[in-house]
Amino acid sequence: MSEHQPKIKAVRGTRDILPPETAIWDFVEEKAREVFRSYNFQEIRTPIFESTELFARGVGEETDIVSKEMYTWEDPQQRYVQIRESYVELVNALKGGKMTTGKLVPMDLLAGTQSLTLRPEATAGIVRAYIEHNLGERGVNKLFLIGPMFRRERPQKGRYRQFYQIDAEVIGPPSSGSESPARDAEVIEMIVTLLDKLGIKGWNLQLNSVGCPDDRAKFNEALRKALEPVVGQMCSDCQRRAVTNPLRVFDCKVPADQPIIEKLPRISQFLDEPCRKHFEEVQNILTKVGVEFQINDRMVRGLDYYTRTAFEFTHGALGAQNAILGGGRYDGLSESLGGPAAPGIGFAIGEDRLVMTLQETMGDVVKKPDAYIAPLGEGMNAEAARIARDLRRDSLVIDLGDENFRLKKSFEAATKAGAKYILIVGENEVRADAFALKNLETGVQISVPRRELASKIRM
RNA sequence: GUGGGAAUAGCUCAACUGGCAGAGCACCGGACUGUGGCUCCGACGGUUGCGGGUUCGAUUCCCGUUUCCCACCCCA
Known part of the structure; x- marks a missing residue:
């Protein structure tokens, strides 16, 4: 520490997690591993950065995450380009010089860079790995991943630019039973077990089915029509949402708008027969195993890949960022990434927020010296x-x-x-x-x- | 990205209307040379987030900026 050098601080939205708080993080991760193990999940570790295209195609170009929150950069590919250039020179020298690099390499490689992105969520990377390594050959895969994610949002309590997720996924070819409502229920029940073991009380489980893409298209259409005559009476936020993303109207908390929202069509009215039965069976199993939930047909999730079952666990005393974990089914994701049919369901726990709910109630998880x-x-x-x-x-x-x-x-x-x-x-x-x-x-x-x-x- | 609040010692916070920047706790030393917690004494610790402006004088007023917090947006 010398003179007046300005102190270098952790950059905006990032933070150091120091002892003794780290003991709580260890405790959470230990319990997660223990519970996941008892449901026969295994750990997967994927890279922290991936090609930008993966998230653009997986999460969806139009989502907030992809359109404005990703850490993306152009990564130089110098060596590759040098080899290409010398190769071109060589070929031209031998054959009389007609060859251009444009015929050899894709445009982004020609420019000497490739677009990379720090992962904003875990599922896309896991599905990419599933496709890349033909994990479907093993039947159903039950995987979990613990690690940092990155989103360039404005920080506030419970929201950081580098944050941690505990993520679990069940994915496999349809023949492996990966599409079964039994998997949805199992995953949700597993979360409840974990929350119990962590001693977290006062959570609330919201459940919905967002149907298949066809159902959603019809629903969106109906919603637009229903909003047209009434949107003028709604709050300014809703007026904007009605244009950009009608589903988001259901998030509105303005009291005056509620009677209008109550009368809007619901996704539940647009589910086709298979989706409806699937959702009923999920509820049936959850009821049997004693997991309490609330149907919330106003809950819409923000990532494009979700289909059918969608759920969210919230916890009071977290402020506006009250979602401690969320998840759902993503039956078409693998195909949209160029992979085989591989229905799946998964969830992500916001570890930062989970630790926050624990901090108050937790006494001492620090291991003291003997x-x-x-x-x-x-x-x-x-x-x-x-x-x-x-x-x-x-x-x-x-x-x-x-x-x-x-x-x-x-x-x-x-x-x-x-x-x-x-x-x-x-x-x-x-x-x-x-x-x-x-x-x-x-x-x-x-x-x-x-x-x-x-x-x-x-x- | 938008709006509001805040920032003073390692931590929690004072400082009246613009007049010497302080306390508690923590830390270090001593009382006490092989026996802790309690007590007492002492020392250390600050460019008042950063940069500018007004003023004889700025922690205080003004402008800018950064970060955190709250809300929006969105999500984990």
Whole structure:
């Protein structure tokens, strides 16, 4: 730290997650892995950046995410271009010089760059990997992914430009049963199990079916027609929505608009027979397994790929960003990315928001040291290191001081670290090969022979 | 992207109408040279987010800017 160098800070919308808060994050991720494991999900890790086209085609060009929130850049492809140029030179020299690079490579490669994007969500990347590695050959895939996502939105509480999602997907060829309502119900019930294990109460599950693309087209049409005569009486937001995205009218919270919205057509009236039965069966299973939900036929989800089942878990005390997780079915996504038919359903938990709901109720998930070793006097660091190594190999959590500390300072450090025991390693102890072990909670101190240290500390 | 509020020590916050920038906690040292928490004493800690303007004088008023918070939008 020198003079008046301006401090470099975390950039807008990003943040450091520091201890002890990181312990809560570990706790959440541990529980997630444990629960997912019991439903036979396996972890997948995909790259944090992908080709821009993946999200444009997968998530949808017209969504807010793709149209204005992605971190996208042109990535130089120099080596590729150099090889191409020398290749062209070579060919021209041999054959008399008619060849142009335009015939060799696609336009974006000719320009020497390719468009890349930091992933704004997880599903597109997972489906890309599913297609790329022919994962459908394995039958149904139950996958989960934990990691950061990036969206260039204006930050506020519970909304960051780098945020973390815990994502899970069930995807496979239709013959594997991936289309079954049983999968929808299983995934939702799994979430409830996870929330229970995390001790999160007061959540609310909203459920809807957004039908298949045909249903939605008809619904959109009907909605437009129904809005035409009444939209003039609605709030300015709704007037705008009626033009840009009529579905969003249902998000309106203006009291005066509610009677009008109540009378608008609902997606539920436009579901075709298979979609309707599918949705009924999802509800049926959820009811049987005792998962409480509310049908909300006003809930519309913002990503283009959703079909049929859509759901959202909300939690009070999160402010305006009250959705802790959301998900749904995406039966046509694989095809739209050039892959085989691969119906799927998945969800993404906003880990930042989940941790927020936990922070209040959570006491102490930090693992405190079992013992603090206090070397006392010259040459004792080495002796202490040896003992620490033995105890740690015995799976104990050991913190270690320094031989230059006065004993008082070692005690203070041990207390601050929250250690259960302090172990003094001084000349007297080394000579006797027995060490002073004091329980910092009870104040009881005993002398313990070297070989009994681990078992005494464990008590 | 739009609108509103805020920013002072590591943390939580004071500072009247424009007049020497402070407290509690934390941290470090001492009282106490091999025994912590309690107590007492002391020290450290700041370009008042940043840049400009008004003024004899700005943490305070004005303009700009950055970041956070709240709401919109949207979503996890």
